[in-house]
Amino acid sequence: MTEIFYVVSISALLLSFYKSKEKTKKALSKAWKAFENIMPQFLSIIIIIGVMLTVLSPAQISNLLGNESGWGGVILAALIGSVTLIPGFVAFPLAAALLKGGAGYMQIAAFISTLMMVGIITIPLEIKYFGKKAAILRNLFAFIFSLMVAFGMGVFM
Numbered sequence: 583m584t585e586i587f588y589v590v591s592i593s594a595l596l597l598s599f600y601k602s603k604e605k606t607k608k609a610l611s612k613a614w615k616a617f618e619n620i621m622p623q624f625l626s627i628i629i630i631i632g633v634m635l636t637v638l639s640p641a642q643i644s645n646l647l648g649n650e651s652g653w654g655g656v657i658l659a660a661l662i663g664s665v666t667l668i669p670g671f672v673a674f675p676l677a678a679a680l681l682k683g684g685a686g687y688m689q690i691a692a693f694i695s696t697l698m699m700v701g702i703i704t705i706p707l708e709i710k711y712f713g714k715k716a717a718i719l720r721n722l723f724a725f726i727f728s729l730m731v732a733f734g735m736g737v738f739m
Contacts, residue, residue, distance in 0.1 A: 620669070627672045631679060644684030651689065656732050659689040663696030664725060667703050687739040692732035699724035 599606045638646075647655045668676070677690045700721050701708065708717035 623669065624672060627668055627676070631676050638683070640684040643680060647680065647685035647689040647693075649686035649688070651686065655686065655689045656692045656729065659685075659693035660696045660700075660725065660728055660732070663693040663728070664700040664721075665702045666697055667701075668697060670698060673697050686736075688732045688736035691735035692728055695728035695731045696725060699728060 595606070598609070645651065647659055651658070673694055677685075677694050680693075681687070681690055702721070705717055705721060708720070712720070
């Protein structure tokens with residue numbers, strides 16, 4: 583399946599290059615600059631993940647975030663996700679690594695959903711643009727919804 587995406591992407595790039603060399607070069611330049619901006623965050627997260635998986639044994643991950651940790655693990659994962667600022671393309675591989683390391687589905691669902699929806703770090707910016715009440719309510723409802731998602735994952739997985 584991955585090979586199909588590569589073939590389609592390269593074909594589209596070649597077609598774009600054929601249609602307009604100038605626009606294609608400009609688009610590739612913009613893409614490279616975006617990649618350069620993302621790379622420091624991406625590398626730091628990969629290093630953190632590597633250190634975490636090296637320092638914490640699967641048993642420790644399972645104790646903190648495994649099925650046996652119950653709702654305490656769900657709340658811990660939700661709190662960590664709420665205060666962490668990680669892009670989605672890093673969060674999902676991290677979740678896969680944690681699952682392989684012994685984390686539970688409910689806990690990972692809480693982590694990922696709060697990571698994507700709750701923004702404790704970005705709340706000052708939200709307050710500035712949307713007002714204090716709207717920012718707090720949005721984050722509170724997102725946190726509650728994340729716990730509901732975790733519960734749903736626990737029921738269905």
